[in-house]
Amino acid sequence: MNRRTTLITGATQGLGLGIALDLAARGGTVLLHGRDRGRLDRAAAEVGAAAPAATVRTYRADLADLDQVHAMAAEIRAAEPRLDGLINNAVAGGGAEPLKRELSRQGHELRFAVNHLAPYALTRDLLPLLTASAPARVVNVASIGQEAVDFDDIMLERDYEGLRAYCRSKVALITATFHLATELRGTGVTVNTLHPAHLMDTDGVREYGLDPVTGIDEGVRPTVRLLIDPVLESTTGRYFDQFTDARAHEQTYDADARERLMKLTHALIG
Template sequence: MNPRTAPTVLITGATQGLGRGIALDLAAKGHAVLLHGRDPARLAAVAGEVRSAVPRATVRTYLADLADLDQVRTMTDRILAAEPRLDALVNNAVAGGGAEPLRREVSAQGHELRFAVNHLAPHALTRALLPLLTASAPARVVNVASIGQEPIDFDDVMFEEGYEGLRAYCRSKLAMIMATFELAAELDGTGVTVNTLHPAHLMDTRGVREYGLTPVTGIEEGVRPTVRLVVDPELAHTTGRYFDRFTDARAHEQAYDTAARGRLVALTDALVGGSTGPNTE
């Protein structure tokens, strides 16, 4: 493998579960992998695991807690300063339903945690990396969403009333899908595609187990459809789509409501671009 010509992919949430599996698979396919994680020890361990499995692989690591937009910005600055190209971004990191689903948690900026980690952080990361992605085009953005989707309540976006962790997760994943459709339309013709998918049903991940659900599929079942969106040449021009594993599918109806998508984009831009103090909306 020639690291100067290897396509480069950034994978968020790469220290365990699906992200780790994607990293190992793409490294074996000849990609240079940029691994993101929030725990230094786990990040170093998975980097070592990839290097051991694929001795000639190019592996670099980036540390950030996606529950803090300031850390997202700092990581992005490091990536832009260090990386000459970026052929794909896989937004995989996730906050699941939680071990205490009735306990509402917030991010460093005071936003509801699932909305912050699953939607605001990948939105901020992707937009900040767009200059590098477009300069590297053809390039791809893959957003790992879920078949679990619940409409966003714009009167209570931060879910301050009747909170429940899995429902918050489902709202945040629909927000990710809606943002995918909006960004794909914006980037049409630039050579950067943006797609999203439900990788597999109830994979054997820590998040699934923490919530008290029983896993029904292995991690590898989610790796294959996700990696396909990164590498399949037949999807080179496919953009703005939601896939249920390998099937081009239809997301929740709110994802096709252009007015709702516009409201979400305006709100997201305000939250991501605004002050780092607690949200009071």
């Protein structure tokens, strides 16, 4: 781990911060992403204090704005000599007002934008750095909460509900994971996804009105495993339920649905 550089999105709290603390304790360089400069600086100070031997750098972007996603990726490519791991962890949950439909800067449904479009755009933009650093790994944090994407109402303009939007965005993220894994075979870059833990003690879970049932550590361990376990060095294009190689929503394996989603995704991310 002493030479690994890993970028973690949504690293100022919850699972992302827990992952950052774990990786920093193992050595290497940890790149923290957040959208608020004050919270980002506080997270960097916490990680640095917990692991003085680690190198910590920060990058700021609002993932609800694809222009900022592209700009951050360009900044990382220019500043970082290597990137061995990318953990797409940042998330928009069900929301405190789940019946209130929110939009991204580009006018896309917010959960679809933050949970699917942003991580896919960021990963694609960072592929030159990841492939140059190979072997490298991409880990997309998904969820056991999954619902098929409705291609007739992709942005949930009818019967909107935040948790439904969240579950659909996670199916889109998993589908994109499988797509990228197929595309990148032979490059030394693996792409996997997982449900880290059930109802972790996070702000997002509480905001939606749910009671947490597991601690952050329960999600940190399986996520970090996908990043560093040598047994999984060549594993790609898989969905894990914590530590178990599992089967995701059936739509994620549908070739026609995957083609439709990725064609739309590429058009939307620019």
